[in-house]
Amino acid sequence: MRKGLVVGVATLALLLGLVPSALAASPATFGVPTATSTYGEGIDFGQAVVVDVPVGRTELLLTVADAIGPEVVEVSDRPRPGATTLSYTLDTSGPAHLIPNTRITAQWRLFSADDPTKFALGPALTVVYEDDRFAWQTVSGELARVHWYKGDAAFGAKALRLAEDAIRETADLLGVIETESVDFFVYAHPDDFYGALGPGAHENVAGTAYASIRTLLGLIPPGEIDDPLVAVRIPHEFVHLVFDTASSNPYHRPPRWLNEGLAVYQSEGYAGPDRGAVKNAARSGSLIPLDGLTGQFPNGRDFFLAYSESVAAVDFIVRTYGPNALVTLIRSYADGRTDDEAFTDALGLDMTTFGSAWFADVGATEPTKDGPRPAPRGPVPAAWEGTGGLISTPAPGAANPGPSARPSSDASTANDASPAREGPDWLIPLALLIGVAIVVGVILGRRRRASAGGPA
Template sequence: MRLRLIVIVFVVSVFWAVPHPAALAQSPISVSSNQATTSFPEWITFNVELKSDSPITRIVLEYGVDQLTCGQVVGKALPTFTSSTNVKTRWTWEMKQTGSEPPGATIWWRWQITTADGKQLLTDKKTLTWLDDWRKWQTVSGNQVNLHWYTGDKAFATELLNAALKAIADLGHTTGLKPEGTVEIYIYASSQDLRNAIFYAPGWTGGRAYSRQNIVIIGIPPNSLTWGKQSIAHELTHVLFGRSTFSCLSDSPTWLSEGLAMYGQGGPDAESVLLFNAAVSNDKILSVRALSGNFSEASDVANLSYTESHSLVQFLISSYGQDKIMKLVNTLKNGTTIDSALQSVYGFDSDGLEDAWRTKIGAKPRRAASNISATKTPTLVPTYVPIAGLQIPTRTPTPTLTLVPPTVTATSTSESPTVIALAPPTGTSVPTTQAMASTNLGTIPILVSIGILILGVIIIAITRRRVA
């Protein structure tokens, strides 16, 4: 009887000594407010208000963009604040420092907080859509395409959407390229409106494709519908091609991407063809290796680069068939260099391609100087020294560009900061938090082990006494 009583008392004492799970789930750090304000296209400011039983000593903002990346890419910033049990702080992401994210991009962020007694908290991720949402955007949707516009009637938008859907169907039939996920297309009322939405775009930019984010932006006035349909097909091809060839091991050549895009839109216009023919006659065409890097910002050279790229792709398709061009795309996705991929599929490298192509179009033989490889510059954005505490979240991928339409009507716009009403990913109105590992968790196994040891000693002692 005495033994049973001892065991019961011991078990009860051990139970009360072990922290209850409900107590462990409660965090000593609470989030009173967690939101972001934007001034498109300039900046995003992340704001947080915190309370804790112990002074807060460290706050780290983690942030990034939803896109295809090579591994996990997380930006980190250290906002300034005074250690206290009640803290308000903020940190601003300056787009001029890092280069613009595309309109429609999904930005995410979360906070990591540490207190003086070692407690930690990692908040849930929150997101916002980076967009000039002071415009009256409207949306029409089709199969794997959402088209957003703010100028022109619904018939205008529907024609552009139908052009996008037709382009996707044609590309699937001729090249095998297909969309991965839903493509978001943003139609600006002019090329000037578009350039106002992003930093560091060349003056001739009429559209951009961001394949990693599945986003296309184009400036299409309602009176340039024909050009707009061609441009949508062009930029959609870039998105489909970019996602199909995405690799962390190598880059695809620009001539292949732009050539397929020109092929997808139906080829260059008559004036561009005349300029290309003149360049062939005067031996002014660019080498294939020169077309592997970024195109010139000079509009005349850029125009020739696009037309040449189309001619190269058309040569490959007409001479060797559509199956091989898709095989080339798939080979590049595996991280193969363009020379190795060409050699594997066609039996020649970039120089061999240029030799065969020049013969086909009646151009003069390739110059030996074209053996020099072009330098693939990673971005059009100039390098700036980041502001204190900033770690750039990702290398800005080079977006593909479209020339402006022949005539556009430029409009100027003004912007004011917009407060984003942000819902947590769970859909609840109250920000939720997630407690990180508590320092109390490590004591539980120790207490249980000691208890079992003591209980064993007691039982052995009592047993021996009875035997004696």
């Protein structure tokens, strides 16, 4: 017992010796960190510090939203001993666009130039990247906060009511409890809205949910708050956030069609326009297989068809397997299951088979799959027919049963088919030994001649 304890302590000490330490001879003393963001440009991070020893490496650790760990950014500053201020700007312009309301936690780290195992870690600072283009009004409820810059208090109150009703209804359906409030930013003009979404956004999107930062961005002009479409659009996006709560896992996301299908099903049901779109696509042969809707939806006319198909597939689940099966399917993803594992456990068939069953339910014919195919079988010699093209290879010294790979009842035929033997098995080793002896003899003879002809 004592021996095992000693070995364990020694091993722990060895491992600790390999890890950079901040306990002794810290190379710096930190002041109060700062962070200032300007929307569309960047976030400026600063850190007052008194450096005690030469610094060999400066790092800024940035943890975005709910990431499992920080991104390590090496900063070019190598401050000399004394008081100074470290600085770094995180670019958020153009392709580096950052969604508003994203939380970033920053922490500076300095390594000693003399001993890289010694470092100093500064205090953590969390900053929220705000869309500062507008003067936002805010109203809060138990489950959501609504932010808007155009419209009166009644506008914000109605948006909040629609949001919280959608959260409660979907949470009750999926059996989850929402404990973290959701921020809903309402934009009044398309240019403002797409400026928040950033480059590459779909041009026909009116709302987007970002589950990792518990944020929803929506486009609702003030005069349209009473439009029936708004009563659909707001709940639709909030369903996505509850869906994430029920299915989130560190491995992969559920199929996109399942997420969007539930959002449409909850906010408006499987209505006439969607039914018509699916029926027409099934009749014309243009229905998209569900395995083509697991990720980003297509652009163009198929964009809306993708939503219609998604809610049709969810409706099929509810009609065929029951609402509890739908809930089980969605929640099983939280256990890290693959698509096939989740569908098999909840519905009794894998996702591909489910897609085929849904195609049959809507009266569609599955399209021929294009792509790589096995190479066609080449010509087979007549003697190989019936063997599947496989010929057995005899062991050394064993008789070859011939191309048919079947033993023959005629001993003479078997002998004819056997490979010619080249002699006894000992001939090859003997030849090798003779060759080695000749080489050794030649080398020794040369050495003797060299010794005889040398100086006396």
